[in-house]
Amino acid sequence: MATEPDFGDHLRVVSITKTASVFPKVVHPPKILSLSNLDRQCPVHMYLVFFYEHENNNLFVDRDSVFRGLKCGLEEALSVWYPAAGRLTLNPSDGNKLNLWCNNKGAILLEAETQVEISELGDLSQYNDFLEKLVYKPVFDGDFSQMPLVVAQVTKFGCGGYSIGIGISHSLFDGPAAYDFMCAWASNSAVIMKQHKALELPNKLPVHDRGTLLMGKFGHEAPKGVGAKLLQNGNDVVPSVLTRAAAVDHLYQLIMQAAAASGDQIKLDQIENNYVHKTFHLSGALIESLKREVFGGDMGGFSCSSFEVVAAHLWKAKTKALGARKETMVCLQFAVDARNKVEPSLPEGFSGNAYVLASVALTAGQVEQATHKAIVEKIREAKSSVTSNYVKAYMEAVAGPQTSLPPIKELTLISDWTRMPFHKVGFLQEAAAYASPLVSPIPQVAYFMQNPRDNRGIDMRVGLLPHYLSAFTRYFLTNK
Incomplete structure (x- = not known):
């Protein structure tokens, strides 16, 4: 909508x-x-x-x-x-x-x-x-x-x-x-x-x-088999010499969870595609204030990026707004640049697609109870799991026929544009008043964009189903 x-x-x-x-x-x-x-x-x-x-x-x-x-x-x-x-x-x-x-x-x-x-x-x-x-x-x-x-x-x-x-x-x-x-x-x-x-x-x-990203041209073969997942008993990362693409595994689990669910509300959520697209402005000062609020006055020596704290805050607010049962699996996925993850690295100026999805999966109850710091640590674990083997496993997993992703309310998907200040592209002037993305094929994706008036700030455009918008706005803006 x-x-x-x-x-x-x-x-x-x-x-x-x-x-x-x-x-x-x-x-x-x-x-x-x-x-x-x-x-x-x-x-x-x-x-x-x-x-x-x-x-x-x-x-x-x-x-x-x-x-x-x-x-x-x-x-x-x-x-x-x-x-x-x-x-x-x-x-x-x-x-x-x-x-x-x-x-x-x-x-x-x-x-x-x-x-x-x-x-x-x-x-x-x-x-x-x-x-x-x-x-x-x-x-x-x-x-x-x-x-x-x-x-x-x-x-x-x-x-x-x-x-x-x-x-x-x-x-x-x-x-x-x-x-x-x-x-x-x-x-x-x-x-x-x-x-x-x-x-x-x-x-x-x-x-x-495309060089290294063409299948069969990786520096070494990725082992096959069931491997490390970022969800084990809903919480811990399990080390393994085997590699799978957690993002694909988690998405499959979400689809299976939705298929097994019953109830009129769940069916409505799966069918409805009338998303509301709303932009939230977070100034650099507000983001720093959020860091101090959720991590303590001096943050106890813990530091994190603006992306990490806003992503964690978004996931907690959206999960609360959904009101899902505490045992329901929810997932946060975000794009990671693989240019320097593959072996050998992609050359400077590589123009093709080089992003894969990293993924964190927990239960709704765990996300609601977890501190922002705990979720930030999960985000870092997911990002660090993206290795050359992970990229190859991811590419193998998406090799089949492409189908549109069904709307899954338990999935929070982030595309980070903060390092691509599109508003500074000077077609007619040194900078545009604004650069606005249209609705993507996945309408629930959240875009993190650089604020034109504050390069430390973030404009977050997110797609939400109408009946979750009010609750999400309250949780996101008040952190309560």
Whole structure:
């Protein structure tokens, strides 16, 4: 569930005024790029909308120059990030697995306009349905060869400001790679719009080959068999020479738990997909205050990151809000960058998907009774368990046919963007007023984003079922 801005229906219209195919300025010889199992998990587009408010700036006077600058900047970026101009393709000889056909087919860029003023959207950090009109969503008819991997829409608002809505196939880039790609595009566009003659060369060139992450190319084989899990008798970590992907094991257990459950409320939770998406602002000072509150005045020599304390706090608040039976299994999962976890490490500038999920599983009663410090320690144990063997086991576990994840209320899933300050991507100005993600294929995911006004703060966007929102808000904001 989302809200619409409060203005008349006649003002909701966003009109497309121009559509262009954008090709690399430098054409690369066509080739097939093998994808890893991590790339194949989610071939859909992920969308992000940047807002640039009107200022006394010539860039905002001439709409044609904005479109032309973005188009030329994208042409330059695609010359280096050439897979983004390609298409996905199915390999019949390998079970119809997805690979990337680097064929220079190009990206799609649209120009649009609306009478709406950016100020009418209210708090830009809060999701509303109108944001869906600010991105281009190509129709997928099952033919990957016709689906552009990068799409963008630049929309001029009635106030003179702009939004830039960008969609990128998740099979192409993960978060850090998408951030680097957008920074390169924005840098080239800004130079062109300011009529500078020389383009800036990238500090590091992207590496598109998946290399180590292709199955069979790990430095050593991961042992097979039942191995260490982060849930043993609901609590302890058990060392083992054998490795399994705890995140996949725990997810399977959650699905089996949901299937075995009975009762009208549980059935309702499994079917309902009408999520509320709400952003909570946590300033750097508030996060430090939370650390002192939950760990004691001097924290007893215990230190933790902002991610760790907010993740622990989120999990406790959500578990309390669910009101699940104390013996019910609940799970916290979060993405871990595997670039330096695999052996050999991935090269600097690696552009593919390199994140796997780490996982902590406890009973609802244990989460409610546990201190924040105990949960932080569990989070650290889960993160440290992500080794080269874990990554290989994870990739083997996700090798099968991809299916959509059913809504599981006992799963808390976090995507940490705090090291990717998307709002600083300067397409039209040095920084956007806000960069807002649209709803992901997993609507309950919680995004941790850097607060544009406080780089030590965190904006947490989370998807919740409506009947849990009030309780979650109370527990999250009061820590009681």
